[in-house]
Amino acid sequence: MKRIAVIGTGNMGAPMAQNLAAAGYDVRAFDIVREKMTLLAAHGITACSGHAEAMEDADLVLTMLPTAVEVNDVFDRHTVSHAPEGCLVMDSSTIDLEDARSLHGRAGDSGFGMLDAPVSGGTGGAAAGTLTFMVGGETAALDSARDVLNAMGSRIIHCGGAGMGQAAKMCNNLMLGIQMASVVEGFHLARRVGLDDAKLYEVAYSSSGNCFSLTAFCPVPDVVPASPANRDYEPGFSTDLMLKDMEIALNAAELSGLPLEMAPLAAALYRRFSEAGYGGLDFSAIFRMLEGSGQ
Structure with missing residues (x-):
């Protein structure tokens, strides 16, 4: 693979492209x-005028987009029309499991290889090239993209077939969200008792x-130097993104008939904080809400 189209150059997509x-x-x-796209040229990246220009003669199309709405729109309206036949499509967004499975099917019908490859490691991992990729898809497709993935990450885990990368991501982030709620309550209790x-x-x-959640996103300031709490909760991982991921997991559980006990309670905290207007803060900032200063 030589030419790669990167669609979505936000906080994650830009450093991955670099x-x-x-x-x-x-x-x-x-x-x-x-x-x-203004800073991309300094890193040797061609900033294109549209999807068609970016995808022309691409060996791989990488999408890193906010939600399944954008992912499906790019694939259905642009990739199908502009990416060359036989191109490998790799989506590293975090989307619903059923959307990922559907995307695999449509990609195969259109003559493309497909991988769902969401990531863990946040903006710091994206910049450092140390992301963990959770990959779903055929082994042959993964093998063809392994060098590309190694350029952006330090761990590539083949989780199984179509959609299993997204399955791993949603379960992992479900645990992360619940962990943060427990860490926040632990610190509140500690302060209350002195x-x-x-x-x-x-x-x-x-x-x-x-x-x-404790070591990378410690919710209290002046304890872990790199924690968002020391930057007034400037996000490494925003509350809105955590809420989105929690809702993806809750939806999957509902569709599979699995009752969850802790996840709905944790999701309710992030939803309340987001609805109060703080969705752009780091998800660890629910600490402020629960102590009263974020309400």
Whole structure:
């Protein structure tokens, strides 16, 4: 593979495109928000005027878009018309499992290979090229894209067939969202009874309370230097995105007839915070809401 079309150059798509260009790929990018493409040329990326120009002669079309609405629109209105037959389509957005499965079917019908390959690692991992890719699709398709994935990530996990990358992502983020709710309540309880934030962190970090929500997104300031709490909750992963991912998981559970107990409670916290106008803050900022300053 030599030429890659990147559709969606936001907080995740732009650094992913930059790492592909740094690895020697001919990267041609497009985003409907033109301002998001202004810095790409400095990284050797061609900022295109539209989908057709970006996809012309592409070996791989990579989409990194906000929701399934945009993913389906790009595929149905642009990829089918402009990407060359035999091109590999790889979607790294986070979308509903059924949408991912449908996309695989439509891609096959149109003569394209297809991978659903959502990511974990956030904007920091995207910039550093250390993302984890959770991949769903045929082994042959993954093998053909492995070098491309290695240019953007440090771990590539083949989770199974069509849609299984999205299945892994939704289950992982379901756990992350619940973890954050527990971490937030732990710190609130610690403060109420007089335990210092740093001391709770020290104990939890080296004990059974340790988790990614604690170490990477510690919701209290002045404990973990890289935590969004130290930047007034400027997002590494926004509340609205967490809510979207939680709702994807809840929808999948409902469709499969599985009752969930903790996930609806955690999702309700993120929904309340978002509806109060704070959806753009990091998901760890529910700490502020629960202590009263975010209401």
